[in-house]
Amino acid sequence: MNLIKTTWKRFISSEKSGGLILIACTLISLLIANSSVGEVYLSYWDYPLGGHSLALWINDGLMALFFLLVGLELVQDLSEGELSNRKTAYLPMIAAIGGMLVPAAIYLLFNAGTATHSGFGIPMATDIAFALGILSLLGSRVPLALKVFLTALAVIDDLGAILVIALFYSTSLSWVYLGASLAVFALLLILNKYFKVKSLFPYLIGGVLMWYWMLHSGVHATIAGVLLAIAIPFEKRNPDCLSIRIRNYLHYPVAFLVLPLFALANTAIQVEGNWDAALGEPFAIGILAGLIIGKPIGITLFSYLSVKAKLCHLPSGVKWKELAGAGMLGGIGFTMSIFITLLAFKGNSHFINDSKLFILLASLCSAILGFAWLNNVLKKKKG
Structure with a gap:
């Protein structure tokens, strides 16, 4: 049992594991889409959920977490990285x-x-x-x-x-929704820079609101993830700052859940x-x-x-x-x-x-x- 745990830990911590899982999901999705149950599999991703398809929730919703992670990595790289x-x-x-x-x-x-x-x-x-x-x-x-x-x-x-x-x-803009989303972004920046708020809760609530209004603004909703990353407090040479903690929390869920789901939903191609x-x-x-x-x-x-x-x-x-x-x-x-x-x-x-x-x-x-x-x-x- 310990050997299995050790092997698994080594696998998920390796650089190539994320890429290997994406390859596996792509091959699985292609095989199923071109099998006898291909039509059922394709219709699964179009299943309506809360007024949107399951694929849209993945592409516009979960992928916002991917963009948040990319944004957090960019902030650190620009501040103290390469x-x-x-x-x-x-x-x-x-x-x-x-x-x-x-x-x-x-x-x-x-x-x-x-x-x-x-x-x-x-x-x-x-x-x-x-x-x-x-x-x-x-x-x-x-x-x-x-x-x-x-x-x-x-x-x-x-x-x-x-x-x-x-x-x-970006599609035709709704300035009301875009303005509301940018107003939340500005508020989060003020909480970070001037009031030194380091609690996760206000950024979490603000991020959800920003994503919702961005979704209806005509600008792609995933951009809200990048803006949230910029607003979250980051401190140089502090591995316990909120930005790095969130990045560490997101690493595995994004690599082993969000991106594989994205691959499954978007490589269901009938050749x-x-x-x-x-x-x-x-x-x-x-x-x-x-x-x-x-x-x-x-x-x-x-x-x-x-x-x-x-x-x-x-x-x-x-x-x-x-x-x-x-x-x-x-x-x-x-x-x-x-x-x-x-x-x-x-x-x-x-x-x-x-x-x-x-x-x-x-x-x-x-x-x-x-x-x-x-x-x-x-x-x-x-x-």
């Missing part, structure tokens, strides 16, 4: 910008002026759990500085995706016999080329130009070939890419289902390419 030091922050920051702009440009190259132009944000995202999970499979051969670079890049990438969602994927016919469509080319080609080119090129311009320098012990491999892993989109797909093609099941399939395909290709490239580079380096 992003707090300009010298170490500039390279992943510039690389992340390149990794967003180039894939979006490639997508728009094929889709500008078409019915699918709104999907430009799909190939801009990197899935941090999957990317770090694949990198961890290479073991101790991976330089610590490369892991730090990829982590910082993915965190900044998440911030970029959040801004893209807020700016480009038709002629699915490959869509490969020639502009949105498919944009997603595949954006993630598989655009991500590594954008990350590596912008990194190279910034180093040559002496804005920053390569991390100690990291070679250009290794950084290029990290750029390939940046093409693993998954969670955020699927999330943006739901917003970009809202109501169009054809584009949504096919886009999800191509995101999975592009992420798989990026994972294989990145792993194979880095495995080869690190072998030669060790030799």
Whole structure:
């Protein structure tokens, strides 16, 4: 029994466990959706609950916890982590910008002026759990500085995706609801900064109200999670501050409940016999080329130009070939890419289902390419 407990603890604390569970949930969801009970399984996620479908509660409700966790990690990184030091922050920051702009440009190259132009944000995202999970499979051969670079890049990438969602994927605004939500945000900031309130209760109540009014405002409700993260008290070098305590509480529920549920609900794709016919469509080319080609080119090129311009320098012990491999892993989109797909093609099941399939395909290709490239580079380096 103790051996089982020890093994389980090691599993859930490992970097790759979250990614492995997401892979398992994706495969399970795809298999069930394409089985004899596929129609029943699909209808399950459309089950009405409190005026909304079960899938919507997951995508707009539970995923707000994911965005809260991302926001809390961003706050700490900007305050005392890798992003707090300009010298170490500039390279992943510039690389992340390149990794967003180039894939979006490639997508728009094929889709500008078409019915699918709104999907430009799909190939801009990197899935941090999957990317770090694949990198961890290479073991101790991976330089610590490369892991730090990829982590910082993915965190900044998440911030970029959040801004893209807020700016480009909000529907018609209700200024009353948006004003009410922002008023709660302002009140929470005042409680934190001026009254030094460190109790969880007011932030919990305020977060629920902010989420509810944001949901009805036309701005995506998950943005409330990021705003709440900013409002929650954070203290440098204090592991017992409210922000870090909440982040620690959320880590396992988000990694092992929220994201798996998101994967199950949003990868329930029925693959038709002629699915490959869509490969020639502009949105498919944009997603595949954006993630598989655009991500590594954008990350590596912008990194190279910034180093040559002496804005920053390569991390100690990291070679250009290794950084290029990290750029390939940046093409693993998954969670955020699927999330943006739901917003970009809202109501169009054809584009949504096919886009999800191509995101999975592009992420798989990026994972294989990145792993194979880095495995080869690190072998030669060790030799």
